Amino acid sequence: MGSSNVHVVDHPxxxxxxxxxxxxxRSTKSFREILNEIGMLLCYEVTRDLPLELVEIETPISAMQAPKIAGKKLTLAPILRAGVGFLDGMLALMPSARIAHIGLYRDPATLQAVEYYFKAPQDLSDRTVILMDPMLATGNSACAGASLLKARGARDIRFVCLLAAPEGIAQFQAEHPDVPIWTASVDERLNDHGYIVPGLGDAGDRMFGTK
Incomplete structure (x- = not known):
């Protein structure tokens, strides 16, 4: 993609x-495990520019000024259900992160996102929030998730997905131009059912064995 707000993680x-x-x-077990591993790798990329501050610490040898992440702890915000697949991998790197849960499902007729659950920390305005969903297809769920987080006060949101379609990127950037996207691949297009082509099918069904 030509946009500087879309980061394709091309690590081997x-x-x-x-x-x-x-x-x-690919088996359900293997799919779930690999999604968890990729979540950890994507977390490394999306947090690359977090601000640091120098704090006084004691090593076994001497005192020193050492860098630590500045500000309040991050918030991880998976879109249920498939976004949960990223969670354990990211928490392995950031075990103190707060968690927001965003319950959305895609209406099969309209492809619009329907909210059924939302629970998030109160003080999102002072936190970096990582919004997660494996697939950025139509963009409707990601847009709805970002809107819910902004309504709770979030100002620094980053969206992480496994696959993105050009249509979903365009929709997301039209509604949330201030939210950068990290993805492992930008695929060709959407089909008539709103699935990414070539894609990998329904990530939630494949992760939970409900296909």
Missing amino acids: LVQHKLSLMREKD
């Missing part, structure tokens, strides 16, 4: 693991 480990997940015969 990410690309290799994504190819494994695309395989139609």
Whole structure:
């Protein structure tokens, strides 16, 4: 993509693991495990520019000024259900992060996002919030999730997905031009049912074995 607000993570480990997940015969167990691993790798990329501050610490040898992440702890915001697949991998790197849960499902007739649950920390205005959903297809769920977080006061939101379609990117950037996107791949297009092509199918069904 030409937009500077879309970051395609082309690390060889990410690309290799994504190819494994695309395989139609990949088991539910393996799909879930790899999604967790990619979540950790994407977390490393999306947090690359977090601000640091110097604090006084004691090493076994001497005192020193050492860098630590500045500000309040991050908030991870998975869109249920598939976004949960990223959570454990990201928490492995940021175990003190706060968690927001965003319950949305896609109406099969209209493809619009329907909210059924939302629970988030109160003080999102002072936190970096990482919004997560494996698929940025139509963009409707991601847009709805970002809007809910902004309504709660979030000002620094970053969206992480596994796959994105050009249509979803365009929709998301039209509604939330201030929210950067990190993805492992921008695929060709959407089909008539709103699925990413070539994609990997329904990430939630494949992760939970409900296909």
